[in-house]
Amino acid sequence: MTTVAVVAHSKKSFGKGLGELRRVLHDAGFPEPLWYEVAKSKQVPECAKQAMSAGADVIFVWGGDGTVQRCIDTVAGTDAIIALLPAGTANLLATNLGVPQDIAQAVDIGLHGERRALDTATANGEHFTVMAGAGLDALMIKDADAGLKDRFGRAAYLWTGARNLEASPVRAKVEVEGRRFHKGKVTCVLVGNVKDVFGGVEVFDGSRPDDGLLEIGIVTAKSQSQWIRTLGTVVLGRTENSPFVVTARGSRIKMTFEKPTVYELDGGVRKKTKKLKIKVHPKSITVCVPVPNADLVGEKD
Incomplete structure (x- = not known):
């Protein structure tokens, strides 16, 4: 029973x-x-x-x-x-x-439904399944959580995102699989375990939550006009064409920030930190999903 x-x-x-x-x-x-x-x-x-x-x-x-x-x-x-x-x-x-x-x-x-084994990842030891983000992404969520989200729903994210567009970039060093991937100023670093991390927009095309890998995107846009251009390429599914975005995939990611920086896990804001260590834990959680599930994690070849 x-x-x-x-x-x-x-x-x-x-x-x-x-x-x-x-x-x-x-x-x-x-x-x-x-x-x-x-x-x-x-x-x-x-x-x-x-x-x-x-x-x-x-x-x-x-x-x-x-x-x-x-x-x-x-x-x-x-x-x-x-x-x-x-x-x-x-x-x-x-x-x-x-x-x-x-x-x-x-x-x-x-x-x-089907019982599906999915990956999780840990950021400084805490599990997440959708995404981890630092910089503008976390600031946007932090402001939305300050009463706006309950009043205005998803529109709160649009408002707080616009308000934080001019957020000062921070110098950071990002390593993927132990190798330096980026060093310099960033305004947003986003790590995703699934395709859709912004409600209806597939930021990480091809990402699957059961492949043992995470997608990472680093945004270097500084001005409002650069952010608008960057968001436009994301919405159109052409992130790789943006001059203000660099991407990679990996199972181990380490970020070191010049100053304490706010970050978030699956939409929940955490205290500022100067270091983020992220690691994949393959198929570490079982979730009930619809049957059939061809669209769940990408169609099988």
Whole structure:
């Protein structure tokens, strides 16, 4: 008999809310799932641990990318199975995996979908599944989190991105697989484990979350006009044509900044740091995905 757990961020919602989730699980044969509600994503790890200790076979995670990241950081490397209930603003992991913002469909995927082993990566020891970013990317998210995101949704990112376009670049040294890849001023460094890291825009074309590699993009644009040109090439899928972007792939990345720099993991801002060490952990998490999943991680040849 499958044991189902729900770890829910109570301030996040979609569909008809947690009441609908209870009804859908009841109708599916799970009238009394293990149930944990939190008011902040930092409370998720303890709930995830309790769910595993109680014998949960599948942990449904209700919330945004930050909630999911906290849970995955806790259970990565274990036998835990994660099912996504995308109740956040961007829901980047769910979007990349094809999990819809429909409670009944998402529950069905969690109960009957394919169990897919995916890579995670750690940044200074903390797991993420979608992206890590430093510089403008993190500043944009930090400002959006300061009340704007709850009021304006995705539009908050556009506003804060424009406001931070003139952010001062910082000198940095970036190593990939132990070799120097870049040295000089940067305004944004982005590491991705999936294609879509900006809601509908495939920044890292060809990226797959189960290939043991990460994509890295370094942006050196300084002025507003240079940023507009850079964003234009990204939206058109021509990142490699931008004179202000350099890219690479690898399983180990090290960044050293001249001064403490804010960074983010899966949309959650972390304290400033002068060093970021990022490492891939191949197929270290199991996530429920739709069947068939031809669009999940790229079609097989």
